[in-house]
Amino acid sequence: MTVVGIDKIGFYTPGMYVDMAELASARGEDPNKYLIGIGQSKQAVIPPTQDVVTMAANAAEQILTPALKAEIGMVLFGTESGIDNSKAAAVYLAHLLDLPQNTRAIELKQACYGATAGLQLAADYVRVHPQGKVLVIGADIARYGLRTAGEVTQGGGAIAMLVTADPTILALDDVSSYHTADVMDFWRPTYRTEALVDGKYSTNVYLNFFKTVWADYQQQTQRSIKDFAAFAFHLPFTKMGRKGLRQILPEATPEQQTTLTAAFEASQEDNRNVGNLYTGSLYLSLLSLLRHGQLIGNERIGFFSYGSGAEGEFFSGVLQPNFRDGFVEERLAQQLADRQRVSVAEYEQIYAAQLSNDGRDVQLAVGAEQATYYLAGRQHEQRQYRKQ
Ligand code: CAA
DSSP: OOOOEEEEEEEEESSEEEEEHHHHHHHTTOIIIIIIIIIIEEEOOTTTTTTTTHHHHHHHHOOOHHHHHHHHHEEEEEEEOOSSSSSHHHHHHHHHHOSSSSOOOEOOBBBBBHHHHHHHHHHHHHHHTTTTTTEEEEEEEEEOTTTSSGGGGGGEEEEEEEEEESSEEEEEEEEEEEEOOOOOSSSTTTTTTSSSOOOHHHHHHHHHHHHHHHHHHHHHHHHOGGOOOOOEEOSSHHHHHHOOOOOOGGGOOHHHHHHHHHHHHHHHHHTTOOOOOGGHHHHHHHHHHHHHSOOOOOOOEEEEEEETTEEEEEEEEEOOGGGGGGOOOHHHHHHTTTOEOOHHHHHHHHHHTTTTOOOOEEOOOTTTTSSEEEEEEEETTEEEEEEE
């Protein structure tokens, strides 16, 4: 059977962040609640000149050459902060990236699970069409509202993955375990720009779903915790994944508990400094594990994907020996290091400056925008995308 999986990963987050200790002080909280209790140090601040389409394009252009673009047969765009109730963000993206027109371009939605749905659909497509290449996106802006309990778990950015046969980074196992239940833990009706969330309940549902799919996966595969070198979690905030790991750590020997905990520390590093990407979070965590961890290749990694509402999935894959060739480390490191810190007052201004929902023509101040792809405004109810 054809080996399929993740061949390349690109990641983009805008060039600004707010410091979580500073935000805690501004909100009258002990900084350690945010830094330790929630587990976040910096939060991406998203300017109005970036939306899910431009962030996805900025992530994808890191991994695509003109030759690769010509081979992409499908674009699967996972997002829960899309820009249109009808037209897929994938269509805008395919145009911006100059992809061939004999491509399927579709948007997928199930809260933070959308990119995993894309990854699994892409893998099945490539199993049937081994020459096929699929671009899978997870892009979101996580927005809860100023001075809400969820404010500390905001963030934003995009992950772009190329799914192919004989992948460079990760060969996906074909068994996976998934679980769906109609749960009102987090949702965003079409008339709202900020999510509604029952925060504590959502964390309990997350942990219960993890328990369910982990048990089912083990039953299906006869594998157990000893078969894994690391676990990557959907990380709405890093403490959430830490709680997930703690649920299963007692199943491991003391030595393995140490290595799994070290792997978790590596896997949360970048998420801790960016915040929630919603559907891209699990894959930013994978990238963080690869960048900061001690893995060398041929290890099995377990993945827990969770999308409120709710869908959970546990799946696995084997890290490939040349996995470091699948992402551009210097570029990722530079992108994060070059970000500018903004004050809480500036963050609040930027938060309020998002594109209005009234359809009026807008020309955005684009002078400070450094990204290759950006949004210049809106004219006649159409977003004006630009490339520089
Ligand atoms: N020092 C260290 N720790 C401290 C502290 C201090 N001074 N003060 C408080 N803490 C700890 C608390 O003990 C608590 O730790 P535990 O969870 O381990 O008990 C932690 O900090 C958080 O404190 P609270 O529970 O009081 O926090 P809160 O009421 O302000 O809300 C939250 C936290 C529910 C996560 C809230 O931020 C929220 O609603 N976030 C959005 C929802 C979310 O992300 N849910 C996750 C699951 S859903 C999902 O995964 C999908 C998705 O992406 C949205």
